[in-house]
Amino acid sequence: MDKYVIKKGLTKSKRTLVDESAGCSDTGSLTEELSGKKCKKEKTGSLLEPTYTWKRICAENLSCDYTSLFNRAEANEIFQQLEKDIVYFTGDLSKVKVYGKWHNVPRKQVTFGDAGLTYTFSGITLTPKPWIPVLNRIRERIQLATEHSFNFVLINRYKDGNDHIGDHRDDEKELVPQSPIASVSFGACRDFIFRHRDSRSKNSVRKIEPVRLELEHGSLLVMNFPTNVYWYHSLPVRRKVLTPRVNLTFRKIIQ
Numbered sequence: 001m002d003k004y005v006i007k008k009g010l011t012k013s014k015r016t017l018v019d020e021s022a023g024c025s026d027t028g029s030l031t032e033e034l035s036g037k038k039c040k041k042e043k044t045g046s047l048l049e050p051t052y053t054w055k056r057i058c059a060e061n062l063s064c065d066y067t068s069l070f071n072r073a074e075a076n077e078i079f080q081q082l083e084k085d086i087v088y089f090t091g092d093l094s095k096v097k098v099y100g101k102w103h104n105v106p107r108k109q110v111t112f113g114d115a116g117l118t119y120t121f122s123g124i125t126l127t128p129k130p131w132i133p134v135l136n137r138i139r140e141r142i143q144l145a146t147e148h149s150f151n152f153v154l155i156n157r158y159k160d161g162n163d164h165i166g167d168h169r170d171d172e173k174e175l176v177p178q179s180p181i182a183s184v185s186f187g188a189c190r191d192f193i194f195r196h197r198d199s200r201s202k203n204s205v206r207k208i209e210p211v212r213l214e215l216e217h218g219s220l221l222v223m224n225f226p227t228n229v230y231w232y233h234s235l236p237v238r239r240k241v242l243t244p245r246v247n248l249t250f251r252k253i254i255q
């Protein structure tokens with residue numbers, strides 16, 4: 001396995017978890033941000049809130065948290081609903097500009113969010129569609145698990161392992177500075193790779209191992225600051241994957 005830290009099977013409060021992950025709590029704001037997360041079973045009236053078992057993923061200036069957000073039955077139901085309800089962008093909105101040339105994106109994408117927001121990436125400005133119930137269900141669950149609220153989501157659909165997303169950082173100027181990004185996945189399990197900005201090519205002066213994850217059906221990956229400053233991420237082609245996957249990255253956009 002590559003050189004990074006994963007703490008498994010922790011169901012304690014996030015404060016304890018950070019304290020146990022020496023070397024990962026070197027960012028002052030990180031400890032503060034994680035301390036409020038909800039990881040304990042609590043009884044609220046007659047409702048039993050779900051328990052989240054978090055894994056910490058750390059490397060130099062990389063700080064992520066990973067959990068199963070939905071059980072298999074819920075994840076199956078939500079995946080079906082997404083496949084039924086989500087209508088993806090077509091035409092010019094399904095293209096990206098790379099080195100001045102327009103290309104079709106090798107996947108489908110669409111955005112939803114609060115009225116009045118816009119988001120520009122890869123040369124296109126996207127106006128979000130209004131929230132729909134299945135997205136609010138996911139958004140509310142993320143808020144319960146992380147105590148962060150999000151006002152925008154980018155949805156990517158990969159029809160099979162040929163669809164992919166190349167190395168990039170989520171560092172657009174519209175994002176609230178230092179805010180986390182919550183990435184929820186449904187459908188096929190896919191590899192997800194982080195590469196440090198100083199170690200992306202063969203000629204790089206520094207040699208920093210990539211961080212490889214498998215994003216599972218119903219999972220949540222929280223990318224905390226400053227991960228997206230230092231690390232690029234990608235979902236590479238995997239020809240053996242024959243089934244679709246839908247990924248939703250929830251973001252905080254400046255109003």
Ligand SMILES: O=C(O)CCC(=O)C(=O)O
Nearest residue numbers: 154156165170235247249
């Ligand atoms: O599909 C994924 O897991 C990655 C999506 C992504 O990189 C993005 O939305 O910026």
